[in-house]
Amino acid sequence: MSGRPREFKNTDVIDAAIEVFWKHGYEATSAEALCKQTGIGRGSLYNAFGSKYELYKAALKRYQDLGIEEQKALLERSDRPVKERLRSLMEWAMQLDKLDTKDADRQGCMAVNAAAERGGHDAAVADLINDHVRFLEQTICHLIVLGQRSGEIPATRSPLELTRMFISSYYGLRVLGKVANDQDLLLDIIEGTLSSLSTTKA
Known part of the structure; x- marks a missing residue:
């Protein structure tokens, strides 16, 4: 064919x-x-x-499939609290993106790089990236619902709203991880993101 x-x-x-x-x-x-x-x-x-x-x-699909396997392993750790699983995901992203500021060859995330280079005009690449975002959204939203049921996360805010806030911070971290020279900044993003999950809506 x-x-x-x-x-x-x-x-x-x-x-x-x-x-x-x-x-x-x-x-x-x-x-x-x-x-x-x-x-x-x-x-x-x-x-x-x-x-x-x-x-x-x-290559991009293979990269995403391997990443999803690793992300699932972190997020499906039922022996750990929900927020610790989410912390592990963000810390995994930091390691993957070589956030040691002494490393001059920080390649970043291949999927994020692909989105920046081709996502705006390449439908096939955009679909691959969107598939990954949908996986994260569904998986993290499920986790947040579990956290709200257990009382770990306040149930005063929409799980989808919290999920999308988290995903925004997660991808922002991965972009900044390629260029930021202040690792403390990136660690503060993780702490601030996780803290915001416990903040009740005014």
């Missing part, structure tokens, strides 16, 4: 491509860089995926 990439059973090729796209973005990634990182010739690579763009979408 034309127009569809042949699937690699070995995901090592896609994982290698992730590293290149994550570091350079879509536009600045060359075929030569992909061939060097994956260890596959250009003809074989494009015969398998059809184009650089199709490989990029496969």
Whole structure:
């Protein structure tokens, strides 16, 4: 069937491509860089995926799928209070985004980078990003409802409102994590976000 990439059973090729796209973005990634990182010739690579763009979408989806697995593992820890699970998620994002200010090569989140580079004009990329946001919204909203039922989070505010506030702070943290030189600022964002979940609505 034309127009569809042949699937690699070995995901090592896609994982290698992730590293290149994550570091350079879509536009600045060359075929030569992909061939060097994956260890596959250009003809074989494009015969398998059809184009650089199709490989990029496969890499972005793989990155998101792996991220969702890790996020689910943190958020579904039923042995921990709700706010501690949410804290773990934000701290995970900090580690993922290399928030050590001595690290000059902070790549940020590949999905956030993709949204900034292509989300405004690439429907396929926008759909992938939105799928991830919907996953987070549903999962976190469920957690907040559990927290309200247990009394950990006041039930005076809409769970969806609190969820979207949290997600806004979460993605803001991931963007700032790429450029901020003050790690204390980022830690304060986490504390402020979690504290706001306990604030009753006036």
